[in-house]
Amino acid sequence: MFDLAAVLFDGVVYSSWLFMMAAGLTLIYGVMRILNIAHGSLYALGAYAGASLVGAWLAGGHPPAASYALLLAAALLVGLVMGPLIERGLLRLMYGRDEVVLLLVTYALFLILEDVIKLAWGVESLVVAEPYALPGNFRIGKLAYPVYNLILIGAAIVIGLVVAWGLYRTRQGKLLLAVIHDREMSAAMGINVARVYVFTFTIGAALAAAGGALTAPAIAVSPGIGVEVIVLSFAVVVIGGLGSLGGAALGALIVGIVRSAMVRYWPEGELFSVYLVMALVLIARPKGLFAAPEARKI
Amino acid sequence: MKRALCQFVAAAFAALLAAAAGAQQPVKVGIVTFLSGPAAGPFGVPARNAAEIIAESINAGRVPAPYATKGLGGAPMELVIIDEAGGPQKQVAEFRNLAQRVDLVIGYISSGDCLAIAPVAEELKKLTILFDCGTPRIFEDASYKYVFRTGPHATMDNVSAARYVLERRPNIRSIAGINQNYAWGQDSWTDFEAAMKALKPGIEIKTSQMTKLFAGQFGAEISTLLSSGADVIHSSFWGGDLEGLVLQGAPRGLFKSHLVVLSAGEPAINRLGTKIPDGTIIGARGPFGPFAPDTEFNRWFRNVFQERYGVPPNYASYKMTNAMLGLKAAYEKAQKAGAASPNQDQIITAFENLTYEGVGGTVKMTLGKGHQAVMDVAVGTAKTVDGELRIVDVKRYPAGEVNPPDGVKSEAWIRSGMKAK
Amino acid sequence: MTLDRTTTTLAVAAVLLLAAAPFLPQWLVFLLTLALAKGLVVLGLVVLMRTGLVSFGQGLYFGLGAYAAALVGAAAEVLDAAVMLAAAVAGSAGLAAVLGLLLARYRDIFFAMLSLAFSMILYGLLVKSSALGSTDGFNLHAKSFAGITLPAGAERRVFYAVAVVAVLGAAWAVHRYLSSHYGRLATAIRDNELRVEYLGSSVFRVVFANYVIAGALGGLGGAFAALAVGHVDPETAYWTTSGEFVFVAILGGTGNVLAPFLGAAIFEAVRTVANQYAPNVWQMTLGIVMLALILFLPAGLWSLVARLRSVAR
Numbered sequence A: 001m002f003d004l005a006a007v008l009f010d011g012v013v014y015s016s017w018l019f020m021m022a023a024g025l026t027l028i029y030g031v032m033r034i035l036n037i038a039h040g041s042l043y044a045l046g047a048y049a050g051a052s053l054v055g056a057w058l059a060g061g062h063p064p065a066a067s068y069a070l071l072l073a074a075a076l077l078v079g080l081v082m083g084p085l086i087e088r089g090l091l092r093l094m095y096g097r098d099e100v101v102l103l104l105v106t107y108a109l110f111l112i113l114e115d116v117i118k119l120a121w122g123v124e125s126l127v128v129a130e131p132y133a134l135p136g137n138f139r140i141g142k143l144a145y146p147v148y149n150l151i152l153i154g155a156a157i158v159i160g161l162v163v164a165w166g167l168y169r170t171r172q173g174k175l176l177l178a179v180i181h182d183r184e185m186s187a188a189m190g191i192n193v194a195r196v197y198v199f200t201f202t203i204g205a206a207l208a209a210a211g212g213a214l215t216a217p218a219i220a221v222s223p224g225i226g227v228e229v230i231v232l233s234f235a236v237v238v239i240g241g242l243g244s245l246g247g248a249a250l251g252a253l254i255v256g257i258v259r260s261a262m263v264r265y266w267p268e269g270e271l272f273s274v275y276l277v278m279a280l281v282l283i284a285r286p287k288g289l290f291a292a293p294e295a296r297k298i
Numbered sequence B: 001m002k003r004a005l006c007q008f009v010a011a012a013f014a015a016l017l018a019a020a021a022g023a024q025q026p027v028k029v030g031i032v033t034f035l036s037g038p039a040a041g042p043f044g045v046p047a048r049n050a051a052e053i054i055a056e057s058i059n060a061g062r063v064p065a066p067y068a069t070k071g072l073g074g075a076p077m078e079l080v081i082i083d084e085a086g087g088p089q090k091q092v093a094e095f096r097n098l099a100q101r102v103d104l105v106i107g108y109i110s111s112g113d114c115l116a117i118a119p120v121a122e123e124l125k126k127l128t129i130l131f132d133c134g135t136p137r138i139f140e141d142a143s144y145k146y147v148f149r150t151g152p153h154a155t156m157d158n159v160s161a162a163r164y165v166l167e168r169r170p171n172i173r174s175i176a177g178i179n180q181n182y183a184w185g186q187d188s189w190t191d192f193e194a195a196m197k198a199l200k201p202g203i204e205i206k207t208s209q210m211t212k213l214f215a216g217q218f219g220a221e222i223s224t225l226l227s228s229g230a231d232v233i234h235s236s237f238w239g240g241d242l243e244g245l246v247l248q249g250a251p252r253g254l255f256k257s258h259l260v261v262l263s264a265g266e267p268a269i270n271r272l273g274t275k276i277p278d279g280t281i282i283g284a285r286g287p288f289g290p291f292a293p294d295t296e297f298n299r300w301f302r303n304v305f306q307e308r309y310g311v312p313p314n315y316a317s318y319k320m321t322n323a324m325l326g327l328k329a330a331y332e333k334a335q336k337a338g339a340a341s342p343n344q345d346q347i348i349t350a351f352e353n354l355t356y357e358g359v360g361g362t363v364k365m366t367l368g369k370g371h372q373a374v375m376d377v378a379v380g381t382a383k384t385v386d387g388e389l390r391i392v393d394v395k396r397y398p399a400g401e402v403n404p405p406d407g408v409k410s411e412a413w414i415r416s417g418m419k420a421k
Numbered sequence C: 001m002t003l004d005r006t007t008t009t010l011a012v013a014a015v016l017l018l019a020a021a022p023f024l025p026q027w028l029v030f031l032l033t034l035a036l037a038k039g040l041v042v043l044g045l046v047v048l049m050r051t052g053l054v055s056f057g058q059g060l061y062f063g064l065g066a067y068a069a070a071l072v073g074a075a076a077e078v079l080d081a082a083v084m085l086a087a088a089v090a091g092s093a094g095l096a097a098v099l100g101l102l103l104a105r106y107r108d109i110f111f112a113m114l115s116l117a118f119s120m121i122l123y124g125l126l127v128k129s130s131a132l133g134s135t136d137g138f139n140l141h142a143k144s145f146a147g148i149t150l151p152a153g154a155e156r157r158v159f160y161a162v163a164v165v166a167v168l169g170a171a172w173a174v175h176r177y178l179s180s181h182y183g184r185l186a187t188a189i190r191d192n193e194l195r196v197e198y199l200g201s202s203v204f205r206v207v208f209a210n211y212v213i214a215g216a217l218g219g220l221g222g223a224f225a226a227l228a229v230g231h232v233d234p235e236t237a238y239w240t241t242s243g244e245f246v247f248v249a250i251l252g253g254t255g256n257v258l259a260p261f262l263g264a265a266i267f268e269a270v271r272t273v274a275n276q277y278a279p280n281v282w283q284m285t286l287g288i289v290m291l292a293l294i295l296f297l298p299a300g301l302w303s304l305v306a307r308l309r310s311v312a313r
Helices: A002-032 A039-059 A064-089 A099-121 A147-169 A171-181 A183-188 A193-218 A225-240 A245-265 A267-284 B002-020 B040-060 B088-101 B111-124 B155-168 B183-199 B219-228 B239-252 B266-275 B296-309 B315-336 B344-351 B410-415 C005-020 C026-050 C059-074 C081-103 C108-128 C155-179 C181-191 C193-198 C203-229 C239-252 C259-277 C282-296 C302-312
Strands: A137-140 A143-146 B027-033 B077-083 B104-107 B128-130 B147-149 B174-180 B204-211 B232-235 B259-262 B281-283 B355-358 B361-367 B372-374 B377-385 B388-397
Touching: A002 A039, A002 A137, A002 A143, A002 A147, A002 A171, A002 A193, A002 A225, A002 A245, A002 B219, A039 A064, A039 A099, A039 A193, A039 A225, A064 A193, A099 A225, A099 C239, A099 C282, A137 A147, A143 A147, A143 B219, A143 B239, A147 A171, A147 A193, A147 A245, A171 A183, A171 A193, A183 A193, A193 A225, A193 B239, A225 A245, A225 A267, A225 C108, A245 A267, A245 B219, A267 B204, A267 C108, B027 B040, B027 B088, B027 B315, B040 B077, B040 B239, B040 B266, B040 B296, B040 B315, B077 B088, B077 C259, B088 B104, B088 B111, B088 C026, B088 C203, B088 C259, B104 B315, B111 B128, B111 B147, B111 B183, B128 B315, B147 B372, B155 B183, B155 B232, B155 B259, B155 B281, B155 B377, B155 B388, B155 B410, B174 B183, B174 B219, B183 B204, B183 B232, B183 B410, B204 B219, B219 B239, B239 B266, B266 B281, B266 B315, B266 B388, B296 B315, B315 B344, B315 B355, B315 B361, C005 C155, C026 C059, C026 C155, C026 C181, C026 C203, C026 C239, C026 C259, C059 C081, C059 C108, C059 C203, C059 C239, C081 C108, C081 C155, C081 C203, C108 C239, C155 C181, C155 C203, C181 C193, C181 C203, C193 C203, C239 C259, C239 C282, C259 C282, C259 C302
Parallel strands: B027 B077, B027 B104, B104 B128, B128 B147, B174 B204, B174 B232, B232 B259, B259 B281
Antiparallel strands: A137 A143, B281 B377, B355 B361, B361 B372, B377 B388
């Protein structure tokens, strides 16, 4: 019984982390139709920025309790800086081009950012473990889990709710939904699509950075952590349906729990778990779980 | 007029410099190691740093005896450093490029790269010294004339770890493993499991977790290990994965309720320090780092490295250094045999079956028909003393006890009981 | 048979490359063989991209072709390069025919991700197999070609020559295919699938055929690459390898069958030079160069050639 609870809990922890990555990516793809390969670099930037900020804070002898807020602040900072910088500085020059060309642009950006991170932070790993160990442990059956995992899950839920509220209840959010639904029509209706783009990219970047910053205390932040994240986030976005926040959440949940179950009961299969889920979902629902019905132009 | 005078002076100066530098042509050495990606931090860059400081020290004649002559028997070393990233196909292309620009190559951390490069080195007839990669297959599956490996291979890491564990806890009944799901992790676990079964038949394997390389987060895996009830947990993790395992496992009691063996854990000592829980068994893939004997030579090496780079050298730095020292020893031995400026074949003849003093201990090229090195190995236990992490309870194993004899494959040797030669 | 400019260029290139075969230095032989092999895979991708599909899983066929060639040598002990190449093409085309039945129904990012999923499944299987050396892979060497024993030391030149003929021949065949009625349906599908259906052609059949072609070309490219390098490893099936092919395809553009080779050559050249002169920041250098190229040449490198051609006219 507790075994199952442990598997579920591990799955949900993994899902929370995945959700933050996938949410940002699905928004960016939904609105701008850009497959943002640089999403992985934004994740890495968030992790490095969070680790550095908290590291400096703790080294200065300040209270560790504030480090959690600092992690989120670092993520927000990365989003606010990198979002407009990338969107206005680079992507704007490429609009109107083939979608596929933008893919190459984000890949080139990813390469550049990998080396920028290496130049800024070096190749040594960054370890900032205090926020992870500080809140102590709690138990599920015989197993000890860090309370930090609960914080992670809580943060993912809160962030998800905030973004959802922003998307469905505010005016700016509804404009974003309109652009996701039909870009040309929105522009024709007078929506400042360019501004929506910058806004979306910033939020997406901040979400990726938040995923990185919140993961940083549990890991050794080192070069290359952004690479694997890319494929995983894309898989979850595809499973959930493009541009759908709920889809990202459900997709992340499914992938996380399936993976956790495989680790426990069939470790050999863990390597394939995300691809298996994706293949099964796509065979059943070719456009993802929560794909909006699309009108086809003839 | 003034311009012609300047040119004349410049030419004369250059000529003087050339004469002063000695009559020897520089030896161009290609260095291939990870400069980007996750392997750069723990291995690639420490190895590059060692290459640079040692080449500098060799050229200046500052290395203690018996390496005190300047350069390689008088010829200065010039390094050409490239990145090992990109996978074996890319590295083969890079090697073919590099081979035209240098006289010999020292490099390769990844076993996949070593396996791909060795036949190419043979084809291009380019002296290549592999300094780190672990797979025993290089000289067990083939023989080479132009390829040498000055670092012992990975069989001894896990054989010595298994011996150490059973010597300290002879009554254990079960083991589990968490290793990275690629050749290194798979081979390490296979070796450890086979060694344990050979030394203590009837031992139970509770679970073998094979994690995705660079996954970094091991929540579910750690939960599985904690529920497994295994006595001993083996891991050949390195880099970010190793640090993640310690950071995530220690607070959950993984190291308290199990005896954890980190067969390649030495680089984490500098990185994590006292975060490594007491009682953790740590290997350094040889007599390196904290296991290096306290000789003057070793002290010189540690000091010169620490002074330049601010951190002590880890086993990647030690192994790169041994590659360079081996080259120097072979070169100078060839010189003593009569060639003032030895060519590649003469260096190769000198290198085969060579025994030389490396950092950490004696290096003997006794396997692989004289091309593969063996060294003694040491394993120890971590313990925090006065706020600093120390390695205590060190046990040394002579090379013969933890390496198969020449001509015998590692896997077969382990299964048959690891008889010392 | 029309002798348009592309055909003439291909023929001239083939003759020149073949004539130079005995004289080229070893490293150039290797580089050219690898460029031709990779260019072939990208060619297959270009066929798919003309149909409006981006496949992020060509690594599946690249890796399968490589391993098929290597296994013919290791397991069946047949060290004949021609048999290896045939096995690679047969295996890849066969698998593409099976997978194509499923994949031809998907579009856009779903097609991309599903193709990626299959390539990663192959990767996972290869990594798990310790008999195949897991991530270390294993070496292969071919000693004969179509029954003729190759002189020692000249094997790679022979592979190079065969590659020139095979690759440029395949490029010409694809060129003829794309100019044919069936081939032109590809671009029509990219523009508007529904209309093509209404006009009476089967979209599914065209997509399926193009997918199998891309798979077969990928497998052949993988086998040539394996012969040139002498080593196979699972990285050939990893998504970053597939991604690289996509990026080279975009870099070269889809305008002409010669474009993939131009793109492959430039990409390799920039990467090698960057690694040589800026080993610590080669990724950034490569990224910046690619961005610059994209900025000034939005339709890929081939648009530069096309522009020069039209100016010359």
